[in-house]
Amino acid sequence: MNLKNLILTITFLLSCNLFSQNTYVFLGSYNRDKSAEAIQVYQLDTLNGKLTKFTSVNNVINPSYLTVSPNGKYVYACTDTKTPNAGSISSFEFNTENKSLTFLNSQQSGGENPVYVSVHKSGKWITNANYTEGSVSVFPILENGKIDSIAQNFQYMDGSTHKERQTRSHVHSAVFSPQYDYLFLPDLGADKIRCYAFDENQKKPLVETKNPFTKTDLEAGPRHFTFHPNQKYGYCIEEMAGQISVYKYENGVLNKIQRIATHPDKIKEGFESSDVHISPDGKFLYATNRGKENNITIFSIDENGLLKNIGYQSTLGKHPRVFAIDESGNFLVASNVQTGNVIVFKRDPKTGLLKKTGKEIKMQDVSCVQIKRI
Incomplete structure (x- = not known):
């Protein structure tokens, strides 16, 4: 090996090591007991997929869904989920030097059973979806990471055709x-x-548009949504129908160009599709199915944004509610609620296929996983 190649190899290895030492996996749960660990944080070694316990926090109930601020200093969670007449959004300070995750404050979520939180890229706003009562709320974020009082809340009453599950709105x-x-x-x-x-x-940042909604197929049950890295396409996973609808996207408008099943044709019922993400290189899409299958469906993405099913991977547990792909694109981490286990999969960048790696983590009723390089 000549000197130039040696220098390049050393530089690459050093950058990989730096990447691996600063990638964190955040796990939420339906802990149902303030004395039990509610959120756990691990370091992910992006060379071998090993997870190492970093810190944890308790004293909150059911942090079912998490997100991390753009600068990595704060974690925001849906709390008091699946709790009658309750629902809150909580903030935590994440300190890598002290290896600590510290509760900051909570605000009422504006509806029962909050299930999703997102932070604006500015780090100044947080939004959440409330499932049971069908609403969305927006909160300012203060400079110290705490959540300010609610700025906007919109509630919806309309439902659809399924007599049991769609009697009213359920924003997911x-x-x-x-x-x-x-x-x-x-x-x-x-x-x-x-x-x-x-x-x-604006003090009230949500503004009505000329296209207030895109109608999906009846009894589809749209759940989670993601955009392609090229920003031209959007992908919505439909929980009830077990389908993914592909949309061409431009300036707030979605136009459907494909609808494809997340499960084999022989599976006619018993599925509950849940989460969807795209690899950082934009070449593959992954979708989870709960119920009878408990697997990850793998799709290739062509240059026109269309999907082709190329395989399935068991999540090696039951009820995979949420999964995440690390920023290097090397690993996919899946959380199985009913079996309380977290599995790390190595992702093949050429084929898109997955292979279990490292040691699985146990966490009772683990409900969410987020990955952040800090």
Whole structure:
């Protein structure tokens, strides 16, 4: 090996080591008991997939969904979920030097059973979706990371055709557009993907648009949503129908170009599709199925944004509610609620296929995983 190649190899190894030492995995849970660990944080070694316990926090109930601020200093969680007549959004300070996660404050979520939180790229706003009562709330974030009092709350009453599950609105996520100038709200109960313009400079940033929603197929049950890295396409996973709808995206408008099943044709019922993410290189899409399957469906993405099913991977547990892909694109981490285990998969960047690696983590009723390089 000549000197130039040796220097390049050393530089690459050093950068990989730096990457691995600063990647953290955040796990939320349905802990149901303040004395039990509610959120756990691990370091992810992005060379071998090993998870090492970093810190944890208790004294909160059911932090079912988490997100991390753009600067990595704060964690925000849906708390008091699945708790009658309750629902809150909580903030925590994450300190890598002290290895600590410290509770800062909570605000009422503006509806029962909050299930999703998103932070604006500016770090100045947080939005959340409330499932049971079908609503969205927006809060300013103070300079110290605490959540300020609610700025806006919109509630919806309309449902759809399923007599048991769609008697009213059930907003299941709140997802910013690639430029953070729109907010999309998949509504499982109404078979709609609602949309608002988002003006970060206004005291009430949610602004009604000419296209307030995109209608999905009946009894689809839209749940989670993600955008392609090229910002041209959006992908919505439909919990009830077990489908992914692909949309061409431009300036807050979604136009459907494909709908494809997340499960084999022989599976006609018993599935509950849950989460969807795209690899950082934009070549593959991954979607989780709960119920009978408990697997990850793997799709390739062509240059026109269309999907092709290329395989399935068991999550090696039951009820995979949320998963995440690390920023290097090397690893996918899945959380299984009913079996209380977290599995790290190595992702093949060429084929998109997954292979279990490292040691699995046990956490009772683990409900959410987020990964952040800090």
